[in-house]
Amino acid sequence: MATRLSPVVLAGFHAHATTAGYQRKLRDTQRLIETIDPARTYVGFSAGKDSAVIADFCHRIHPGIPILMIDPGVPTHWTEDDRQKWLNWIDRAGWNFHRFEWDKWGGDRTQASVEAYQRGIHHEMFCAIYDYANRHGLTHRVMGLRAEESGPRRMLIAKRGQAYDYADGGGAYLPIAKWTTRDVWAYIVTRGLPWLDIYDRMGPQARNGIIGRSGEEHGRIEYLREHYPDAWRLAKHNGWL
Secondary structure, three states, X not given: OOOOOOHHHHHHHHHHOOOHHXXXXXXXXXXXXXXXXXXXXXXXXXXXXXXXHHHHHHHHHXXXXXXXXXXXXXXXXXXXXXXXXXXXXXXXXXXXXXXEEOOOOOOOOOOOOHHHHHHHHHHHHHHHHHHHHHHOOOXXXXXXXXXXXXXXXXXXXXXXXXXXXXXXXXXXXXOOOOOOHHXXXXXXXXXXXXXXXXXXXXXXXXXXXXXXXXXXXXXXXXXXXXXXXXXXXHHHHOOOO
16 A cells, blocks of 8 residues: 655655744753653653654653553554564664553453443553552653644643643643644654554554544544454454444
8 A cells, every 4th residue: 555655745744844933843842851850750652653752852852761651562552563663763762661561452341331441441551650650759751742633632731731730749741732743743754763554554644542533533443444454343342442
């Protein structure tokens, strides 16, 4: 299948990287990341386009900052080639990287309500990261949330800003909250970061989360249904769809 990230598209991202607006966002993002205390902060990484940007950016400014990832497996989250490509890149870059394997679709959860299921699965998914953070005194985290991606995210960022505290004394940083998808890809291609197969197959606007399909937004469920039907059927059986 022909990639949608054609030479023309990639050239457009490279051109965007030279614009004054993009360069201003780079400077603003760097200033925010420089305020982070790497001794008490970790970066959440998923290998998706947004988390790739913040992980690389944070590591460049704070070498050794912990970068933590939940790996739901192949092809639930990424392909085998994607995973190896990223692990090789991370090793060469020298990240302080910790990957926690987790079976996202293990077991049959079809009896749970959607709300209860989502609450339970979200807590279960991040248990290993929470445990690591608690044991190492990491009270703050950096995330790749962007206002452009959803209404709830726009509301959160408008209300709390790009750095805010939690009631328990922890806090969060959203360095690329005001970036566009074009900004994200300009960073990826100029830095030479790897990207996932989903973007080649479904375009640079794709999101790698387990979401459906809305307008131009293509989620991993759509990707799996087309390219990994066995995994899609498992997700359907376990109540994801």
